[in-house]
Amino acid sequence: MPARSAPDPARRNERSRRAILAAALELLGETGYADLTVEAIAARAGVGKQTIYRWWAGKGAVILDALAEGAADAPELPDTGDVEADLRAVVRATVAELADPALSATTRALTIETLSDDALAEQVRDRLLRPHLDTVVVRLRAGQDAGQIRADVDPAQAVELLFGPLYHRWLLRTGPLTEGYADGVTDLALAALRP
Amino acid sequence: MPARSAPDPARRNERSRRAILAAALELLGETGYADLTVEAIAARAGVGKQTIYRWWAGKGAVILDALAEGAADAPELPDTGDVEADLRAVVRATVAELADPALSATTRALTIETLSDDALAEQVRDRLLRPHLDTVVVRLRAGQDAGQIRADVDPAQAVELLFGPLYHRWLLRTGPLTEGYADGVTDLALAALRP
Amino acid sequence: MPARSAPDPARRNERSRRAILAAALELLGETGYADLTVEAIAARAGVGKQTIYRWWAGKGAVILDALAEGAADAPELPDTGDVEADLRAVVRATVAELADPALSATTRALTIETLSDDALAEQVRDRLLRPHLDTVVVRLRAGQDAGQIRADVDPAQAVELLFGPLYHRWLLRTGPLTEGYADGVTDLALAALRP
Amino acid sequence: MPARSAPDPARRNERSRRAILAAALELLGETGYADLTVEAIAARAGVGKQTIYRWWAGKGAVILDALAEGAADAPELPDTGDVEADLRAVVRATVAELADPALSATTRALTIETLSDDALAEQVRDRLLRPHLDTVVVRLRAGQDAGQIRADVDPAQAVELLFGPLYHRWLLRTGPLTEGYADGVTDLALAALRP
DNA sequence: AAATAAGCGAGACGGTACGTCACGTCTTACA
DNA sequence: TGTAAGACGTGACGTACCGTCTCGCTTATTT
Structure with missing residues (x-):
């Protein structure tokens, strides 16, 4: 049985998703991880809390996604021969x-x-x-x-x-x-x- | 001047101190660090919350003390010559x-x-x-x-x-x-x- | 000008209307008026929430209609002469x-x-x-x-x-x-x- | 078994109790009963929500107490003989x-x-x-x-x-x-x- | 018959308030 | 004065519904 009728990713609002990840990164820089709250992320992103809880399990999952988004650009180690x-x-x-x-x-x-x-x-x-x-x-x-x-x-x-x-x-x-x-x-x- | 008339360690209740550290270790094992609460430690130890806050800065300080207590017995690395x-x-x-x-x-x-x-x-x-x-x-x-x-x-x-x-x-x-x-x-x- | 281009009653879905009123009455009996929600009525009726808000102002209006529907049959007080x-x-x-x-x-x-x-x-x-x-x-x-x-x-x-x-x-x-x-x-x- | 270790009325803060009842009456007059919220009462009274939930079951119980307080002064019906x-x-x-x-x-x-x-x-x-x-x-x-x-x-x-x-x-x-x-x-x- | 447009189910959205939890401080009564 | 107990103001938690909105899909005209 589905835990709570899983939301449909196709209907997800991309604008909100981005705003949430951006807000999470901003707040991570401003207040540090321990003082980060889901409530603050929602407020900063101009988003309802439920929209965060609908797509993520908690603040940990949000910042993970936010950081993974940024890490998408692989750093590519150079090979000089030495x-x-x-x-x-x-x-x-x-x-x-x-x-x-x-x-x-x-x-x-x-x-x-x-x-x-x-x-x-x-x-x-x-x-x-x-x-x-x-x-x-x-x-x-x-x-x-x-x-x-x-x-x-x-x-x-x-x-x-x-x-x-x-x-x-x-x-x-x-x-x-x-x-x-x-x-x-x-x-x-x-x-x-x-x- | 002391910030808040520092408590007198001489009058400290050793029985409570031990109960708090023991309770902290028990709960650490049972619920994990993230879900550990000062409230639960106080309840388990049969102690007022204030007694914890009087002597420690928070849950981190308590479990640190609790673990340090246990680690007092140095493990002593043997020297076999090899x-x-x-x-x-x-x-x-x-x-x-x-x-x-x-x-x-x-x-x-x-x-x-x-x-x-x-x-x-x-x-x-x-x-x-x-x-x-x-x-x-x-x-x-x-x-x-x-x-x-x-x-x-x-x-x-x-x-x-x-x-x-x-x-x-x-x-x-x-x-x-x-x-x-x-x-x-x-x-x-x-x-x-x-x- | 109409506030929001009023819906056309001629195209209204009678099946949905009835399902909503029936669901409202059922839930009124099951949970009582205070705990009745538009969301629950919609779910029970198998209807989108918007379909309720399109035709009614809120849960009060819905149950009013639902009860009025049932009360249509006038009870007719008898006149025995006494x-x-x-x-x-x-x-x-x-x-x-x-x-x-x-x-x-x-x-x-x-x-x-x-x-x-x-x-x-x-x-x-x-x-x-x-x-x-x-x-x-x-x-x-x-x-x-x-x-x-x-x-x-x-x-x-x-x-x-x-x-x-x-x-x-x-x-x-x-x-x-x-x-x-x-x-x-x-x-x-x-x-x-x-x- | 007590539901949740009932609070001790002897230690209740009379100042908070009065502030809550006063705030409830004020807000009842300002916003009406339906729009009254526990959150607003707590804010107006300068009190934590928990202090309301500790002593009352909900907003209904609060305004009941508030009104009962005011009704303590019995109106005394006069007896003119007629x-x-x-x-x-x-x-x-x-x-x-x-x-x-x-x-x-x-x-x-x-x-x-x-x-x-x-x-x-x-x-x-x-x-x-x-x-x-x-x-x-x-x-x-x-x-x-x-x-x-x-x-x-x-x-x-x-x-x-x-x-x-x-x-x-x-x-x-x-x-x-x-x-x-x-x-x-x-x-x-x-x-x-x-x- | 095809095109157009409305109602529809579904449900995501920004919000507000819910009732609970734990925080760290304060107060009381006891030892 | 240290303590057990626990009430307090605070603020975040995760949930429930609100009323609005946006999707495809189905119907039912209107061209």
Whole structure:
């Protein structure tokens, strides 16, 4: 039986949908995730609360959609031929993003959501993180083909070796997130990944 | 002048304090962090809400204290002389804990706290995580002295290389948390850490 | 200019009209007037909400129409020649109707309507109550002609003398609505109406 | 089992109680009963909605209390020795009140409530109407003792004979509520009540 | 017979109020 | 004075209906 006669997506108002996602992102930036309310999103978007609850499960689902919308433009990791330089660049970029409170607000919000709701966690992983991490996996495979990376290493595991320490430090605030730190992590990881 | 005539810790009711921390841990296990309420803790503990607000800033501070209380007994990393075996053991243990929903509830709650409140984040880091991670740092230093670990590596960074991937996979649910996985991470990290 | 290009009654769907009135009566019996909603009427009738709002002003207008439909068959007060017996009969019948919760639901709904909306009140009075009361007025006039009722009494006022006490007791629940009570009221009123 | 651990009346805030009842009466006069909302009462009274729901079942119960508070001062029917004059006076006063939209708003609201909620109906009857009607009963009994009223008439029934027609005309709007009408009703009723 | 237009079912929409929950503060009575 | 109890003002929750609106679809003229 359908929970409550599911609404018909064909009749959905695109204008409202966009207004809601835009409002959610604005408010996320202004008040932070914890103080974000569905009521405020509805008011800012000029929309009835029911229109939000009709299409989303709660504020978590809304901001997930809002962020996924923005992440649609894949960042495309460059391939200069020098895998070490390419990895160093992406690690530096990631560290820079985590170090900037404004930019990492997104990641912060999603992580909280991820920890509180298993269903959303899958969505976050598949729609937001996977696409990003997969570009690195692709680059690592190319490096393996070029003989610059050990062939016996699982690229997915190698990605975690590169990014894991970054998120660990960011989450636990165990140290500064500087460019020098980024290079240190890259060097250490490469020591393990080089043939 | 004190903001609101700070309460006198000497007159604090130890019985209530313990009941509150115990109730907080029970409810954390039963309902999860997001659905935990101060009201429920007070009711379960048979305590007035004011008694909680008198001594703690909110639910985050309470569960932090509750978990810190339990973590007082330091886990003490063993030193068998074989640093690789010792690291493998601690990585396996950590993976096992993260894989168990009941045990990782603690880590989940702390991580949310860490992401939501900077002031509490410091407390979490210093009172709960540092003691745990420091035991590994100590073991790595001993390994360096014994020539089993590269001397030019910062032990703190090495710890992140070991645990970062674990938390990354746990947070992002990018793969299974098995013993085989634990050993894979250990092997890869050791490839970077060996002289 | 018509406010919104008034709908054309000639093209009205009789099937829908009937379904709406029937559904309204059913729901009035099931849930009572206060809990009656336009949404429920539409759903029960298998009709779009707009079809209701196109033809009626609101739930009050709908149930008014629904009840008026049913009341079309005038009850026709008999004239046995004995005005006292005839009045006694109609008072007894009215008391019996008010005493029966199912039958008096109609009166209850109409009374609420009467109290809440002046425009509808007129409709209620003229379309539903007047026809009923007028039959008694007619009978009283005949009684006056026959010399059984004081000629100097306004029949309309006499009707109120007979039915007013009934509604008063029904509204205010100041006592039981029994046949004995009905006869008591009739006796007392006749004491005033007899020449 | 108590529905929800009933609140302790001893700790009730008298200031809030009064503010709520006052606000309810104000708004009843301003917007009418149908458009009255609990939310507006709370806002006007400077009170949390929960404080209303803690002590009352809904808006009906609130305005009942508010009106009952005001009706505490019994009107005391005078006894001039001439029962006909006294009754004429009270009937005139009642007609005047019903004829004034502002004054009869109270009665209108209560009547709607009475028709929708049996539990409140009893309260309305016992706390508001009985005290008023009983003063007339008392006067009628004195009239019976003085031989001005038939001794075989139930005073309660006589009261209904006097007031029933008034409420009937007011409810059904079957005619004007003038002083002349009041006297007509009194005359007719007295024709039945005189020995 | 085809074109036009209205009523129709369905139900999404912007709103308002509902009645509940938990927040963090305040008040009371007791120990 | 610390405490258990819990009432308080506040404000968000998620739901129910309101009355309006916009979709295709069906009917029933009107060309």
